[in-house]
Amino acid sequence: MTQEHQPILTLQAVRKSYRGRAALQGISLQLFPGELLGFFGPNGAGKTTMIRCICGLLKPDEGSITLRIPDSFRGSRASRPGLVPQNLAVYPDLTVQQNLEVFGRLEGVRGAALQQRIDEVLEWSALQDRRRSLARTLSGGMQRRLNIACSVLHRPAVLLLDEPTVGVDPQSRERIYAMMQELTAAGTAVLLTTHQLEEVETRCDRIVVMDHGQIVADGRLPQLVASSLGLPHRVELSFQHPCVVELRNFEFDEQRLTAVCRLASMQQLPAVLEVLQGLPEPPQAINVRSFGLQDVFLALTGRSLRE
Amino acid sequence: MILTFLRIAYLRLRNNPLELLLVFVMPVLFFSIFAMIFSQGIAAGTEKPVRLGLLLPGDNVAAADLQAELQQNTSLICTDLGGLPTESGRQERVILEAQNSSRYDLLLLLSADFSPAEEDRFRVRLVTDGQNAMAVAMVRAILEEYYAVQRVEGVVEQLQESVRSAAKERLLPAVEESAGQGAFFREPISPRTVFAGSGAPPSVEPGLAPVSADQPASVLDPPTDPAPGTFSEAADPDPETLLTAGPEPQISVDNPQAADQQNPRIAMYAAGIAVLFLLFACTGHAATMLEEAESGTLDRILVSEAGLLQIVAGKWLGIFLMGCLQLSVMFVFAEAVFRIHLWQHLDGFLVMAGSTSAATASFAMLMATICRTRSQLQGTATVIILSMSAMGGSMIPRFVMSDRMKELGRWTFNAWALDGFQKVFWFQSPIESLRPEVTVLLGSSLVMSLATLLLSGRWRRGL
Numbered sequence: 001m002t003q004e005h006q007p008i009l010t011l012q013a014v015r016k017s018y019r020g021r022a023a024l025q026g027i028s029l030q031l032f033p034g035e036l037l038g039f040f041g042p043n044g045a046g047k048t049t050m051i052r053c054i055c056g057l058l059k060p061d062e063g064s065i066t067l068r069i070p071d072s073f074r075g076s077r078a079s080r081p082g083l084v085p086q087n088l089a090v091y092p093d094l095t096v097q098q099n100l101e102v103f104g105r106l107e108g109v110r111g112a113a114l115q116q117r118i119d120e121v122l123e124w125s126a127l128q129d130r131r132r133s134l135a136r137t138l139s140g141g142m143q144r145r146l147n148i149a150c151s152v153l154h155r156p157a158v159l160l161l162d163e164p165t166v167g168v169d170p171q172s173r174e175r176i177y178a179m180m181q182e183l184t185a186a187g188t189a190v191l192l193t194t195h196q197l198e199e200v201e202t203r204c205d206r207i208v209v210m211d212h213g214q215i216v217a218d219g220r221l222p223q224l225v226a227s228s229l230g231l232p233h234r235v236e237l238s239f240q241h242p243c244v245v246e247l248r249n250f251e252f253d254e255q256r257l258t259a260v261c262r263l264a265s266m267q268q269l270p271a272v273l274e275v276l277q278g279l280p281e282p283p284q285a286i287n288v289r290s291f292g293l294q295d296v297f298l299a300l301t302g303r304s305l306r307e
Numbered sequence: 308m309i310l311t312f313l314r315i316a317y318l319r320l321r322n323n324p325l326e327l328l329l330v331f332v333m334p335v336l337f338f339s340i341f342a343m344i345f346s347q348g349i350a351a352g353t354e355k356p357v358r359l360g361l362l363l364p365g366d367n368v369a370a371a372d373l374q375a376e377l378q379q380n381t382s383l384i385c386t387d388l389g390g391l392p393t394e395s396g397r398q399e400r401v402i403l404e405a406q407n408s409s410r411y412d413l414l415l416l417l418s419a420d421f422s423p424a425e426e427d428r429f430r431v432r433l434v435t436d437g438q439n440a441m442a443v444a445m446v447r448a449i450l451e452e453y454y455a456v457q458r459v460e461g462v463v464e465q466l467q468e469s470v471r472s473a474a475k476e477r478l479l480p481a482v483e484e485s486a487g488q489g490a491f492f493r494e495p496i497s498p499r500t501v502f503a504g505s506g507a508p509p510s511v512e513p514g515l516a517p518v519s520a521d522q523p524a525s526v527l528d529p530p531t532d533p534a535p536g537t538f539s540e541a542a543d544p545d546p547e548t549l550l551t552a553g554p555e556p557q558i559s560v561d562n563p564q565a566a567d568q569q570n571p572r573i574a575m576y577a578a579g580i581a582v583l584f585l586l587f588a589c590t591g592h593a594a595t596m597l598e599e600a601e602s603g604t605l606d607r608i609l610v611s612e613a614g615l616l617q618i619v620a621g622k623w624l625g626i627f628l629m630g631c632l633q634l635s636v637m638f639v640f641a642e643a644v645f646r647i648h649l650w651q652h653l654d655g656f657l658v659m660a661g662s663t664s665a666a667t668a669s670f671a672m673l674m675a676t677i678c679r680t681r682s683q684l685q686g687t688a689t690v691i692i693l694s695m696s697a698m699g700g701s702m703i704p705r706f707v708m709s710d711r712m713k714e715l716g717r718w719t720f721n722a723w724a725l726d727g728f729q730k731v732f733w734f735q736s737p738i739e740s741l742r743p744e745v746t747v748l749l750g751s752s753l754v755m756s757l758a759t760l761l762l763s764g765r766w767r768r769g770l
Contacts, residue, residue, distance in 0.1 A: 080610060
């Protein structure tokens with residue numbers, strides 16, 4: 001296994017309980033260099049506890065958390081993960097520059113190195129022009145970018161982001177994902193906790209679903225769909241009158257007014273449509289859709305409300 | 308619609324126990340504290356006995372008589388502090404020590420030749436620390452009354468002596484002449500003997516003057532028209548003249564501790580106000596910890612190189628320095644405007660400012676660690692700070708409080724801080740005398756800091 005394919009972060013059977021209530025029940029997870037991992041689950045699933053364990057804020061009751069820093073990060077202070085909390089964890093009455101200075105100092109970056117790093121980070125987050133603005137005077141998107149910028153001053157090998165795009169406009173969201181892509185391109189492993197499922201679907205390399213303190217799914221979207229829902233595409237036919245013809249691969253309801261078929265690939269759809277053309281009474285409506293993360297999520301975690 | 312807003316207000320109040328506490332319990336609590344202060348302290352006036360320390364000459368009968376008189380007075384709690392040293396320097400040291408003990412409202416000193424009966428020998432020195440003006444007025448009045456009674460008794464004795472002398476002077480020759488010297492010495496002298504030559508002694512009813520105009524002269528009734536050169540002309544004292552013409556009691560009042568100060572109380576008020584606002588300011592500063600926890604900034608800092616101990620220590624140090632600065636600004640201003648003699652007492656001020664700020668910083672950090680939210684901290688701190696300030700002397704000077712209230716106040720570090728500042732600026736005590744106050748303040752600071760560290764693990768678990 002090359003170094004790039006060795007995990008930066010490894011969680012092995014991690015357990016953590018609060019006052020007898022199990023928050024983590026044997027979590028095992030790996031995070032690889034340059035990987036953008038989408039991590040999500042219902043409220044109270046144990047995501048925050050797991051992140052606090054990874055950061056070192058909480059000590060697991062059992063299991064181990066190992067951070068293995070690649071050579072490309074040697075010499076930096078990369079061994080400490082960068083944490084981007086969900087709220088704006090900056091000082092609103094300090095300027096952008098001052099915020100970066102204090103958080104850089106707290107990470108042990110000093111002097112000329114700090115100034116150089118601040119310049120890089122300002123450019124990376126497109127905040128150069130607002131260097132001297134008070135943080136509270138920035139727009140929501142800028143504040144979010146500053147929030148992230150403050151966590152990467154020490155070039156962490158692992159960056160943990162908690163809902164980094166909440167409440168920002170599409171332009172700022174694009175910019176934030178662009179920033180994340182730059183980080184992953186440089187080898188940083190990013191763990192993104194979010195409820196924005198469409199973004200996870202399209203942006204993340206891998207998806208982990210957590211529920212009741214356990215990881216219930218781990219992989220790319222097609223794998224998750226296959227494992228949780230089976231075939232990924234669904235064709236639904238609606239008839240005005242009960243359909244008297246038997247359709248292969250379709251399942252009818254009791255009244256035979258609705259029929260559903262699952263496809264392994266959209267390439268199968270033309271063949272299905274061709275069959276439908278031969279029916280004495282064509283369906284009133286044809287609904288074709290591919291399963292997404294929402295379906296996987298609900299299939300894995302159920303529809304009952306959580307905390 | 309308006310009722311809906313009323314209902315919203317009611318529901319919000321009902322669902323917020325701290326708000327309920329501030330609205331309904333806090334006023335009652337404050338009323339109780341002030342009621343206790345005023346019912347047992349200054350407003351009680353005469354109900355609160357004056358604590359009088361006595362420094363008397365050891366071998367003076369008149370002084371012992373005065374001491375006995377004072378000890379019988381229920382308005383006074385007299386404590387004999389032993390004999391007064393004769394050496395002036397030692398005298399002043401004894402006085403300062405007694406004052407610094409804060410156990411006496413007033414010290415009473417008598418001169419070695421104290422005598423209420425003789426002119427210029429009723430010399431009393433009252434030494435006050437300036438805290439209890441009522442005590443000075445009360446003891447002065449008691450002493451003046453005592454002096455007046457002693458003067459009346461002296462005058463009566465003087466009158467009796469004068470009459471006795473006049474009787475001897477006028478009657479003895481007559482007795483000798485009429486009865487013969489031999490007979491006079493053969494019979495024992497009795498009133499009947501004395502009046503034998505003039506008939507029966509006059510009938511004198513108690514409380515009445517001799518009655519008959521033709522009665523012969525007697526010791527109880529000096530002649531109205533005495534011959535020139537007789538007793539009446541030379542020594543007949545008019546009682547009113549004797550009472551009014553005598554020397555005034557020499558009662559001096561002084562405050563050696565405030566001898567060179569213009570406004571010794573100003574420093575006390577500066578300290579009282581400064582400590583009160585210091586508590587609020589420090590608690591407000593410590594609330595940033597909760598603010599950072601709520602925003603996630605604290606998590607970010609905890610993940611950084613800074614450990615929890617460093618965070619707590621850094622916050623504490625910031626609050627401590629801010630407290631020192633705040634106290635300094637207050638006292639420098641007081642010095643500039645009110646001349647509290649800050650520079651003369653700089654060492655004592657620095658010691659007290661440092662220890663007070665340390666205790667305040669630790670208190671604020673502990674409060675921030677215990678409370679879960681900023682609003683909870685704000686409400687709880689307001690209740691505790693105002694209560695401590697009322698009981699500890701920041702609002703009402705401790706010296707007007709009853710002993711019980713003073714003892715209760717000792718559970719607040721306001722009281723210790725203010726006692727320390729009082730020693731520095733009012734009593735002008737040496738810096739060594741601040742040891743109890745500094746020990747308590749730094750001790751409580753240490754205890755509260757340890758408690759903060761023990762409880763601070765919750766920051767790692769999140770709010």
